[in-house]
Amino acid sequence: MSKELWVDAGKILAGDPKAVVKCPDCGEATLDVHDSKVDATHFERHMRCPKCGAYNGLLKRIEGE
Ligand SMILES: [Zn+2]
Known part of the structure; x- marks a missing residue:
């Protein structure tokens, strides 16, 4: 799996x-x-492939809050 592509x-x-x-x-x-x-200032973005089942999640900061 290619981390950079994710x-x-x-x-x-x-x-x-x-x-x-x-x-x-x-x-x-x-x-x-x-x-x-996740909490008041962060959310997690889940990215999943329906074909091969690959998964990656990113913790992101909520903008403007
Ligand atoms: Zn895939």
Whole structure:
């Protein structure tokens, strides 16, 4: 698995959460993206591939709060 490609995917999704991003592992499916709130200032962005099951999560700061 390519860590750098996951970082790139996270950057694309940071700019546009609805962006269609191909799975960095298999390159055949688009990632399912789901955010869950962690606390008042952070949320976690879950990125999962429905095809190969690859998963990565990023802890993000909530902007503007
Ligand atoms: Zn995949």
